[in-house]
Amino acid sequence: MAFFIVRTISVKWYHVCPTNNEQPEDIHLPPPPIRDSSPSSSTTAVSIAPSERETFYFAPVLHTGRLTLTLWNGNEENLKLFLGTFTSPHTKEHVGELPVKTLEDAKRLIDTTTLGHKVLSGKKAPGAAMYILRLGRNNPNGEAIGHIELVQRNSERLPDVGYALIGSKYANTGYMTEAAKEVLRYWRDDCGIRDIQILTAANSRPSYRIPEKLGFLREADLEVGKGRKLRVYITPGSIPPKTVKAFTFFGDGSQFLD
Numbered sequence: 001m002a003f004f005i006v007r008t009i010s011v012k013w014y015h016v017c018p019t020n021n022e023q024p025e026d027i028h029l030p031p032p033p034i035r036d037s038s039p040s041s042s043t044t045a046v047s048i049a050p051s052e053r054e055t056f057y058f059a060p061v062l063h064t065g066r067l068t069l070t071l072w073n074g075n076e077e078n079l080k081l082f083l084g085t086f087t088s089p090h091t092k093e094h095v096g097e098l099p100v101k102t103l104e105d106a107k108r109l110i111d112t113t114t115l116g117h118k119v120l121s122g123k124k125a126p127g128a129a130m131y132i133l134r135l136g137r138n139n140p141n142g143e144a145i146g147h148i149e150l151v152q153r154n155s156e157r158l159p160d161v162g163y164a165l166i167g168s169k170y171a172n173t174g175y176m177t178e179a180a181k182e183v184l185r186y187w188r189d190d191c192g193i194r195d196i197q198i199l200t201a202a203n204s205r206p207s208y209r210i211p212e213k214l215g216f217l218r219e220a221d222l223e224v225g226k227g228r229k230l231r232v233y234i235t236p237g238s239i240p241p242k243t244v245k246a247f248t249f250f251g252d253g254s255q256f257l258d
Contacts, residue, residue: 056123061140062131062186064178068139072110072130072149081132081144082106085164090171094204096228099249109250113151116255119159119193129187133165133179145170148179150187150196153247155254158197158238163210177210184214188235195238199247202229222247 062069072078085091086100100106115125130149134142146165153160161184163176187193198216200207208231212218216233224230224247 053117053122053124055126056120057126058129059186059190062182063137064182066135066137067175067179067182068134068136068142069131069148069179069182070134070140072128072132072147074127077144078130078132079103079106081166082110082130082147085146085166088167090166090168091164094206095201112251112253113153114251114255115150115152115159116155116257118155118255119152131179131183133175145175146179148176148183150183150193151251152255153249153251155257158195158234159193160197160199162199171206177213180210180214194235196235197238198233199230200233202231208233 058071060071080103083100083103083106086098086106091098100109110128110130114127115129117124128149129151130147132144133146133148134140134144136142144166146163148161148163150159151162161180163180165171165176184196187196197219198211199222200211202208202221211233215236217236218231219234220232222230222232230247
């Protein structure tokens with residue numbers, strides 16, 4: 001509140017990053033066009049348009065001891081769930097009013113904070129790196145109780161983890177810490193994203209206890225207006241963000257630029 005490897009052996013493959021519970025999924029595509037191998041062509045720099053970048057696929061399902069984490073698919077159910085965590089009395093009590101009040105606001109937040117290609121080894125994200133928390137160890141259609149995602153608000157800051165539960169019913173159950181451990185394992189160990197930050201409300205102990213339990217280091221506090229502060233936690237060994245005195249809730253799109 002990923003990653004796949006491209007191999008070329010006469011054909012191009014898109015390889016979904018494996019999990020502990022699934023085998024990699026390979027999608028066989030037609031052979032790539034033959035490139036001109038002349039010296040002049042090999043020394044010419046070519047700028048790749050975003051639409052021409054190879055796509056980076058995220059694992060569709062992850063599992064924990066008590067939860068099934070299903071990848072965000074952009075449908076109305078997922079969008080309403082996402083919005084609901086921002087407008088719930090529980091969130092307002094612990095975090096305060098947030099600038100996400102309509103479905104349009106929610107969609108804008110998702111679209112503007114999608115991971116940029118530099119985080120994804122030059123590839124474009126197919127959508128949000130967000131997982132829906134569902135009750136049950138192997139239950140992809142189970143009750144949705146919250147979400148957790150890796151987002152990027154601009155090109156200057158590290159990607160950050162956002163998370164929220166629906167209401168107070170599931171607070172103090174350990175569900176979010178359990179989910180965070182698994183997605184961080186996936187992004188770090190399976191996918192190679194090691195420099196990550198977590199931003200939490202400075203006055204919300206349930207929120208900032210999660211990065212502390214996960215071994216993140218407190219790096220800075222940010223003023224976000226009206227007397228409110230955010231705590232910034234980073235993974236050990238990460239290079240601190242370049243701009244620690246500024247925060248924008250929505251992304252500015254700079255992560256999509258070359």
